Amino acid sequence: MRLLLDSFWRAAAYCMRPRVIVLSLLPLLVIVVLAAGFGYFYWAPSVAWMRQALDAWPLLASFWSWIGGLFSSDVPALLAPLVVVFAATPVIVLVSLIVVAGLMSPALTQLVAERRFPALAKKKGASFAGSVLRSLGLTLLALVAIVASMPLWLIPPLVLVLPPLIWGWLTYRVMSFDALAEHADAEERAAVLRQHRLPLLAIGVLCGYLGAAPSIVWASGLLFAAAFFVLVPLAIWIYTLVFAFSALWFAHYCLDALGQLRLQRAEAPAPLVISSPESP
Template sequence: MISDLARAFIDAARSLLHPKMLAIVLWPMVLSLVLWGVLAWFFWDNWISLLGHWLQPAQEFLSQHDFVWLANGMTVVLLVLLVMPLALTTALFIAAVMVMPMMVRHVASRDYPELERRHGGTFAGSIWNALIAIGVFCGLWLLSLPFWLLAGLGALFSLLLTAYLNQRLFRYDALAEHASHEEFQLILEQSAAQLYLLGMLLALLHFVPVINLLSPVYTGLVYIHYGLGQLKRLRA
């Protein structure tokens, strides 16, 4: 199992350095940042006002105990902490739905040319899978917000939820073109733990500044190499 995971990371890094991949590697994150930048431009005051209303009891408590500076900055800090995961989720969605088909064709033609395409997935299936993944992620993420008040637990839940999002978003598109429906289900059954472990390791990259600009496309490449590698082994 470990060798399969390591091979997927190494092969994905090699694919990332190809000129075709370098040409698209920043698209998902840049498009996401532009989208959320535009939304923030129009709705920042509304968001601040809404959060300030929710945080008013905490701000009053801090002000009474000579933490006025913390009370004043709390709303902005919390809003930034809320927007950052949403921007990352948007970038992952763009990578999974818009960029993955091109990445799959590129990787398959260069590294897995012998794999027959059995088209077990569809574009509509990709959209539906992505909507479910993001819906579950956002719902659980909102439920986890109170845990940010407890040291370390908020970050832990964020890591676990991002790991879920990674594997749920990219496993379908990595195999949709080449695996049959039955092969896809069999790989999910056999590799569920490995797929989630991949998601956990890749989630760590999402929180590293600068590297996280590349991480959506790199995440897709890792799942493509792992998924097609497992499919090749299954058919052999």
């Protein structure tokens, strides 16, 4: 419990550091770059294609003519850019978050290691490629578990328990592995994860609940369409900040636990070996 609370407050304090705040703003920069590139290369063809698609729907042809008679305007021409924006936004956001998440977790772990554990030896027990493949495999398992558990969501209490538990398990397995990848070897990593399984799972579940906070802002963006372009960047920034806090929490906990494990092993007395007398 001491380690759990200590790592929590340290992670919260680290979120106020300028480096962490700058990292949390990276998705917005990536989104601006991706959106500018999409607008430069694909905006006109995408709007033209969407306009043709809206005009080609026979069921909507009469509806467009009726709306156009009321407002004396070309409704498909007005809707096509909006549909392209709303369709492209989730893709751009998802790509930016994946890119930044892959950059943030190692950077935040390195920040914690440099400031708190500079003397902790790096045994490099996992490669970057292995970490990525493991994360993809665990994410696939979590998605299968989510889909398989959906019928149980009809039971009111379970819908509040099962999804955060599954995502918490995924967060615990991925982030604890990434936090120890640089400093622990395979045996030490297994020992830390085995000894601290329940606290790490609790951290993952709590971070899973925290990750639901941006959905409130997303819902507000849908309700107040006029503020969509303000609320959506705010939700992205909150989500990234929650991710940074989660990575920092796991880094503080796992590296502290690894340091304690090595200290215990160094202080443990060497086993006494009693040699048997040689036979004549």
